[in-house]
Amino acid sequence: MKKYKSILWSLIALATFSACNNENYSEPPVEGTPVITLKSQLTSAMFGDSLTFNATATDAEFPLSTLKAQLFFGTDKVSETVIRTKQNGDYTGKIFIPYLANIPNGAATLKLILQNTHFGTTVQDISLPLTRPDYDHLTLVTAEGKEYTMARTGLYQYKVTANFSQKVKAYIKAPKAGTQGNEINFGWASGAITQGTTNAITFSNSNAGTYDITFNTLTYAGSPFIKLLFGGEEMTMIDDNNYKIEKNLTTGQVLEVAGISNFSSWWIDPDYFTKDAQGKLTFLPMSGKYRITANFKYNYFIVERMTGTGLATLADDGSGAVWIIGEKIGKPSLSNEVGWNTDKALCMAPVAAGKYQVTVVAGKGALGNVDPDAINFKFFHQKGWGGEFGETSITSKSTDIVVIAGGGNLSLATDKKLTVGKTYVFTLDVTGGKTAGVLTVVEK
Structure with missing residues (x-):
């Protein structure tokens, strides 16, 4: 019991001490009147200059602390220099005049702020005319x-x-x-x-x-910067090789493309577009919102279905989007194989409610979209790892061409080779839900 009483009295004493301290606390007094005497003539400067200033700093009563130079464009502080001032005397400093876009010639404000060790402060404002250099x-x-x-x-x-x-x-x-x-x-x-x-x-x-x-x-x-127009709207530059636009498209909509000089040689994805003799594209899949990326490395459009502001995913009822990740398939050719890089996942074209399609040509390297000798890719619920079609959630109706191997990966049937140059249409039907996918492969 004595032990607990001792702890209690210690806590009471600590609380009383803190309360007394709080009652006695006050801000330190501000004392003294520092004096700034500007010695240099600051009549003008240029954007991009480093402006040198010289001033005498004194205080008759207390030691000095700092001399600050602050530059303001309007109410915005854009530059500052701090000089330690341990004693009365002359001080020289340099402050940078920022070079910024769309700032017209005019007067900035240079503030010189001198403070002593007792927080006594003097501020001197100097109007500083600034001009933008007119380079030759x-x-x-x-x-x-x-x-x-x-x-x-x-x-x-x-x-x-x-x-x-x-x-x-x-x-x-x-x-x-x-x-x-x-x-x-x-x-x-x-x-x-x-x-x-x-x-x-x-x-x-x-x-x-x-x-x-x-x-x-x-x-x-x-x-110059290439101004790319897709369907009458400007595409936004992502990086050196990619421009994108996100917009609502309707089945059968005709779209004009402008700003691509070699557009006649671009690969046009047959799942998403047809192109006429004038270079106009007709949109083929279901109506909805899509992200279209113009890729100048491989000269083709990447098309991805969206929901709101993000890429679409597959819902339980089979609506949304299906994505392909894996080996031996790529667009516009196997030179751009997807592999197991989820950033390169292919979005299958939604051709009807709950039905998704990818069309490929058998061939090696740049001559085809799918390897004629072997395939090893699978279907996912999103562009990335997560939900996927495993071997129990997908069946193949075209087992003479493609079978479902371990883990849901697609594989060519035993002793099956795809015919080089032939077109193959892979259609995934998920009208029965995303746990009951049915794959059909048709050779054309």
Whole structure:
């Protein structure tokens, strides 16, 4: 019992001590009046400059702590320099003037803030007129290190004309301007041209040959970039080789494609489109929302069914989407085999409620979509690992061509070879639900 009483009295004493401390606590007093005497003439600067300032800092009563220089564009603080000030005297500092897009010439505010060790503070505001450098040239630097001079064609506007490949990966370099200017690089980040990086911008023209590459140092607008239109709407660049659009499509809808110079040589997926003599596409599957990706590495459209803002999955009743992952199949050919890479999963075309189709041509490498000698792929409920058709949830009605092997993988029937150059249509019927898939394979 004595032990517990001792603990109780200790807790009471601690609480009383804390309460007394809280009652006596107060913010430290602010004392002293530091004085800033600016010695340098800060009359103007350029965007991209490093501005040097010199000031005398004094306090008659207390030791000094810091001298801060802060630059504001409007109400936004865009740059800051902090100098430790241990004693009265002259201090020299440098603050960077950021170079940003769409900031017009005008006055910024430079704040000099002097503080002593007792939190006494003095603030001096200086209006600082800023101008954007009007360079006489820029330099285009390609990924191979070759440099091209971009001549000034107007205020903030620059251009180089040369014999370029269809795509040019490069960044743009601006020379130093002003007394303490800095070299400014313009590259690609977060889906746009921006300053302060040498990440390559992928300029792209409809054809290789002689054309202009342009850049505006005020707006950061550059050209050329392929403007791809699919069904009258612009596709969005994902990376150097892929552009996408997500839209609702209807069965039988006719779609025009613009901006692809070699479109006549593109592979057209027969599960999703037919193409007429004018290059117009007719959409074949069920109406719905789809993601269409224009892939310039293999020159074809990747088509994937969507639900809302995400890719579709297979529902219990057989609606949604079915995906193919595995070996010996690929689009537009086996040169782009799916394999067990879920990022490359093929979305089967929904041809009717609960029925999904993939059409392939037997052949090796670039000559076919499916290997004529052996197959080893399976059907999944989503683009990725998770739900799948195992050997108990799928049967084959075409066992003379394809059988269901262990784990639900598809395999050619014993001693069966596909005929090179022949077309085969794989149709998966899940109208009985996703645990009762029925596969039919037809040779055409």
